[in-house]
Amino acid sequence: MFARNDHMPQGSRLSLRVAVVGGAGVVLFAILFFRLWNLQILSGDEYLAEAKNNRTHELKVIAPRGDILDRNGEVLVDNRTSLALQLNPQKLPGDPAEERAELARLGELAHMSPRKVRRTIAEGEKVAAGAPVTLRRDVGFDLVAYVEENQDEFPGVAVQRVFVRHYPDESRAAHILGSVGEITEDELKESQYDELEPGDEIGQSGAEYAYDKFLRGDPGLTRIQVNALGQPTPGGQLVSIPPTPGNSLKLTIDGDVQSAGEVGLAEKGRGGFISMDIDTGEIIALGSYPTFDPSQLIEPTQAEVDELYRDEELAPLVNRATEGAYPTGSIFKIITALAALESGVITPDEVVQDNGKIEVGGQPFENAGGVAHGPVELRRALQVSSDVYFYLLGLEMWETNDLQEEAHKLGIGRPAGFDLPEEGETLLPSKAWHEQFVKEGLALEDRPWSAGDNIQLATGQGDLQTNPLQMALAYAALGNGGRIVTPHVGLEVEDAAGRVLKEFDFNPQRRVHIDPGYRTAILEGLHAAAQEGEGTAAGVFGGFPVDIAGKTGTAERPGHADQSWFAALSPYPDPRIVTVATVEEGGFGADSAAPVVLDILEAIYDKQAAEVSSGGGAE
């Protein structure tokens, strides 16, 4: 056998070949041993750390936002839990075909077209890049189970229990409460949102925005052990820090009064109302119509909702009580009266002949309906709303800045210090403003500030642009003897157990000098206007059991039918509450705004009466 194969390696030739292979084996094993040593002994620490880091996932546990309560503890906003189908776009498959397939499957699950899924993702990415995008809220448990069982078909998809704002009374106090939404990229850069992350929810308007830091809780953290697919492994919860729920915010709003005002206003039309404590600035009720249901803003992508909210005429998101800008008509007259009295232009008892109209510079100024009220002094002028009386005051003050100064001191045309962000632009026309306006070429006609302009302002007409909030502030100052309070809705912060954590202090902003005699005279006039004989609102308030001081206003608004106003201080003669309402295109003050105020006052005083009779401690 071997004889035939004598060329085969044998002896030393074979030994050489075997030795070479053996040597190769030694080298290869040496490489393996060295590598093993290197990995395990020399850099074992690093790999151990990496392995530990590998298997943990940190899950943020969302903290529920605090409730918002009315002053009596009635819930205006709380939370409900909802299961949300969320997608982390970064974890989608890299392959476009696979991604398409997954989005199609997802769309089927969420009952959305693949196009809508893509749009939702794109929109979510725009708001907060890197955060999971919520495709659909309020998904069912069967869907949750399906997604979890088929996790490998849905990379990046998770179902999370989220808290959704819940409004038990739908649109009630919607403008005050405001809305919440995901933090935007711009907001993330603001220092007040330092510790927040993309995807977190913050208040976007109203009290939700203004008191966000109290309402917002601190998220908790769960660190769990996961496998390579990111699925939690049994018994793998490593760390758990529970979330700290947000605190409750108690508002100064009285839910019942608010409801009464909203119902009353809705009957009359578009407008706004405010009812405020004149000593503290606590707003008891504040509303605007048309209104909205904040829960619809949670899914603002719905086109129909979008359209409704963008309608300029209805503008349901605008808080007309604080963001409106209207001429006020006759309710402005108390400011004119105060200016004239304080500057010595007139005394309360000085009688003026009202012939129904005056002519200034060839321009006639008439009473409403051209009625001549005969000889009037301040009280009567207010009661019957003699325009001529106030035209003359306006005329007297047109070359001075007295009227504007007084109005400015009383808060017209300047920020009211409201604690919510919704405060609109307003305008107190003056000579300086007019000249600037003309200089900038914005005026319709190039003419100097005229007596007519001041006469218009004296009766709340012309270029004046203000809102119920500012008027309430001015009336409150009259009522309280000259303090400009800070109007606010935030009362106190409570923890979950109802313990008060913080009471908000809103000190008066400034004092305005109001002679007590003048104050009394004006209040008398207003009382007569509201409840006596020929008073402009006597028809509305004549039978009201509580004495009030009130003033109607009927403002001519270019391009619109007359705007109805009513402002009331109650009870007379020592008022505690100011209530102002306005109704766009509502006609005479007594026609629509006064009934709204009546509804509000009824709610306030019925309630007080009920509390007194039941022995409850009223204020």
Added chain:
Amino acid sequence: MNTYATRTRNTRPEPFAVRVGIAERLGLAHMDWPLTIAAVALIAFSVFVLGEATQNDIPGDSHYFLERQAIYAGLGIIGMVLLTRIDYSRFRELRVGIYTFLCAGVSLVFVFGFAARGSRRAFELPFFSFQPSELGKLLLVLALAGFVIDGARRGSAVQRTVRYLCLGLAPAGLVFLQPDLGTSLVYVVATLAVMYFGGVAWTHFAVIGGALIAVVSVVLVAAPAAGVPLLKGYQEERLTSFLNPHEHEGGAGYQQNQSKVAIGSGELTGRGDKATQTRLDFVPERHTDFIFAVIGERYGFMGAAFVLSLYALLFWRALRITTLSKNAYGTLVAGGIAVALLFQTFVNVGMNLGIMPITGIPLPLMSYGGSSVLATFLAIGVLQSINVQAHLSRKGRFAW
């Protein structure tokens, strides 16, 4: 032939005293005991590791892999002992039949094979899916060694080399098409090893080496560049990603990186049941291709080095048998088997350690899988047979 009692001075004393009688009757008397011990120790460790690491893999059957691997081990050891008693030289005479059987086996999977992960490699048998290409490693060595011995006088040296190469590369090509890149590489290496021990000139190997380099560059660089990818995408990615695993964090490099992290995290003594990388699915295929990562993480450097030492022992004993063989056929067969074992071990462990590409080569006697375990034990049985025959023919030479 009761010749074991009349050793010459040149024969090496048996490392263990062998009791005459039952051992003799079972043919164990002239077994290479260190080789046997290394192989049995490895398979025992494999069964143990699988039992520890795969408890939760099959819900409701925590011993699934353990039990099956133990059965394969038992069958493999029986096969090894049976082969020990057979004179391997018979295989030389059967070379044509073995070769035909080999080629038929690796071809038939294309027709009857069952596909797993896009690759047809195995026949589905009751309780067992049989992968002919695993057994084919041994068959190729047995047949090719026969062809080399037999054809030693026919044709010029170059013709012979070309013939051997063709004979070896044909089944390798079939396996490559299954596609099973790793196993086909083992075929190529085994072919080269048999040729090497068969005395093919060094110069021929130099040419073959040059050609190999050319082929690799064509397959990996030139062909894809020309728009004709010869490797499937995943194959190429696996082969090249180890060069820079972090670049492929999500793909092939991910597996290797996780394997490295697993092994590294084992440090000196291992993490035992606190192992996370291999317990929580971060390392894929942990019962087959990446079982070494399990050992590295669970038992640390001590465990992994111990296992490596057993392989070194296995290789040394196998190589030693090439020098003991009573005939050249035995030398070629032993050499082919030794080199194939070394190659598989190095490539698999190297892959686990992140220094070799992912090729899907199982770790002999450690990875879960009946075909691989059986084939390896049968190969060791052939080595034992060569050893026994060497002793029986008193041809035992000095061994180191």
